[in-house]
Amino acid sequence: MGLSSAEHPLLARYAEVRSEVSAQYGPDSQAVVFILYEELLSLRTVLAQDRSNRRIAERVRDVSVEIQRRYDIGGMVDKGRHHRLISDRPVLIEYDRAVFDRMYGNLRRACAVRPVHVTGAAVAFEALQAGPTHIYVVDDSYRLLVWPEPFTLAEMVFGRTPDRRVDGTRVVHPMLVPERLRVRAAGELSIVGGPDDCMVIANMKSGHFRPPPSCADVLRDVLRGVFPLTDEDIDVFTVPQPRA
Structure with a gap:
């Protein structure tokens, strides 16, 4: 119609x-x-x-x-891999510790902002801006961790530029889980509405962790546990595994 x-x-x-x-x-x-x-x-x-x-x-x-x-x-172009799939049932991905320390260790320590552990809708709408894009991970304990500083929609679609800085620091997904560097899902999300009636738009775009499409099921389960959502309230877009 x-x-x-x-x-x-x-x-x-x-x-x-x-x-x-x-x-x-x-x-x-x-x-x-x-x-x-x-x-x-x-x-x-x-x-x-x-x-x-x-x-x-x-x-x-x-x-x-x-x-x-x-x-x-x-899809995504493979520009080098510094992650490994520890388990595929359930999915668990680990980023290389040596690479993280070399590339992001000092940046992470210098950054005053920290990810928000989103435990409910009230926490999400208090800490995050409704509408704009935030990067997130679901860590190995199934916690939803979201970076509170938003990115633009253009950066979400076309990619965050190398010189993009938040509080003087470029923010990447491994910086949300610096202790263990393990995730079950990672990407970008936006929340709309309010704490009592909301919707979530998310994807699996993480060039560091490269989550497979199966991670979408993990994210959906976590989102339903955090927000007052039904399946119809959630969009999760998956990305094919990188091509060589």
């Missing part, structure tokens, strides 16, 4: 922008992914305020499918 501008102006506006960007850069370009992600955030924000809006709910599902398809064909 089509979605016309008369049914919701937000849908019509994103359809117009998506068409323009697709014509200029290609239908599967990173620019289109950027627009789709922005649309998903906007639609889920609207849906969190009005869950009875069937048209918005339908479009949310369609956008989610479109984003995942583009992630599947895009």
